[in-house]
Amino acid sequence: MSLKRLQALKAVLETGSVTDGAQMLNRTQPQISRLLAALEDEVGFPLFVRQGRGLLPTRECLRFYEGTRHILDGLQDISRVAKSIRSHHEAWLHIVTQPYFAHGIMPNAIHAFSKQYPSARVSLEVRSRVDVGLWMSGQKFDFGMAALPLDFPGLRTQPFAEARVVVAMPPSHPLADRKVLRPEDLRGQPFIALRTSTLLRQFTDELCARQGIELQIVAETSTGESACMMASLGMGLTLSDPVLASRVPGLVLLDFEPALHLRYGFLLPGLFAPSALAQAFAQTVVETVAQIGGSRIKVCDHGGEIRPD
Template identity: 40%
Template sequence: MLHRLTHRQLEAFRAVIETGKVTAAAEALHTTQPSVSRMLSDLEDVAGFGLFERRGRQLFPTSEALALYEEVERSFVGLAEISRVIEDIRHFRRGSLLIAGMPALALKFLPDVIAAFTRAEPGITVSLRARSSQAVLRHLSSQQFDLGFAALDTDHPAVTRRPIFTAPMQAVLPPGHPLANKEQLEAVDFHDQPFIALGSEIITRSETDVFLASGNARPRLVAEAQLSASICELVANGAGLSIVEPVTAANFAAAGKVITRPLHPVQPFRYDLLLPALRDPSRVATRFLEMVEAQFKAVLDPG
């Protein structure tokens, strides 16, 4: 009868080499002595040479067996390392996460989440790229990034886009501004006020223009900026007032640098989650997203 090489035969061979006895090898492998003897015999048939010499109650490996053992041991050491890697991955002790995010989230919101995540999962390495929303879409389409965060009205066939959180746009005012006495601001409240606008290439700019036009408001444009954070810094320094997305507004308000007020009617702003369409999110990415969603609720819906 022809036999083929099996991993179990090599386990038995290794155990006998290390213990010197079939009975001890059987105990180590949680099997019977006859089973170990049979596996050794099968291995000798496959190898075509003898593996052990019996002297009294002990087995002594032949020189051929010792040469084979060196290679078997290297293989088992490699398997042990692979097992450790599997265990590390299972328990989030090893892995990486590559994230692209729009500046509104990448300047503070995502770093806050990443800091908490790496404290909870210290074996995971996280890389963050701050990019425009369109650039985030391009990055995710390469399938090299794990997660993307943007605000978009376009799609890409290689990217799955879905809303992750929606909250109202906010008016931002310098501390002490008279309009802070109002609970909410309407378009007419911005008429003839010094105003800092988003750059004309930003999607939200046109939505803000429509809101202001609905109340025939013509604020005095004193500056433009691409980033909500830059606008909030200008507002904090008394350059004027503005309307920005809610996360940045909340961050600056929490720092006491600006005052925020809701708009009437409400102007919703949607943050999008982008995923590579050609693969499912990893377990690490899924764990990170749970913390992102919790952070959105903490920042924008604390009640």
């Protein structure tokens, strides 16, 4: 059954005349009359009887309209939903990430994103690196970020940048005037370490084991932000992600040789393609990372484009 005919019936019944119904649908009066005549032929009973210069709906017409109006109402809802998606009105972008991304990158990225998409809203969940993978594999989030490698069922990962690890310390530290530090320079220095479950701690332990160096650990923490804050207070030095360390005041950041690198990666649900908002946010994240990290960040060739497998 033609939807145009049903729309013509709805317009005439709601406005009370063919003329007004035609104006409502931006059609001519003869077009509406032809649609109504065709609908009468299709349903097999009269829809209107003439009364003077107007039309009076039959009881059958009203029964038919009451039984079919939900179809047209549903079509209007479909149009409204599609328009809302196109305009990102009332859209939520659900993101999950680990702490050092949440503190070092996300505030700037979300701020820039909200200027570009003022109707969209962002929900940010901060979890440990392992929990980020678990939450993303549950398909409850549009987008995630974590240090790679990270392997979970139902989860796609895509690296987007590589960050060179820095040594963070206060300006008063005896080694603060150096340009580069090496593993042997860490010997005997008070060191603030991340927990053994973190990738950076694992990289650090492997390097020190190869060099035969035992770190003088004075504190251990699960987040890079707290490690950098303790370093800024003069408790010692720490190895850190450069973007996070650059956001903590009162620190001098030195390059470390041999270079250690952390890979930043997008986490994507495996069961559906990322939304247009997720694509746009990925690009904003890459731009933010490059701006904050400077020369210590190398962005992948594909930039912020989320690619299919």
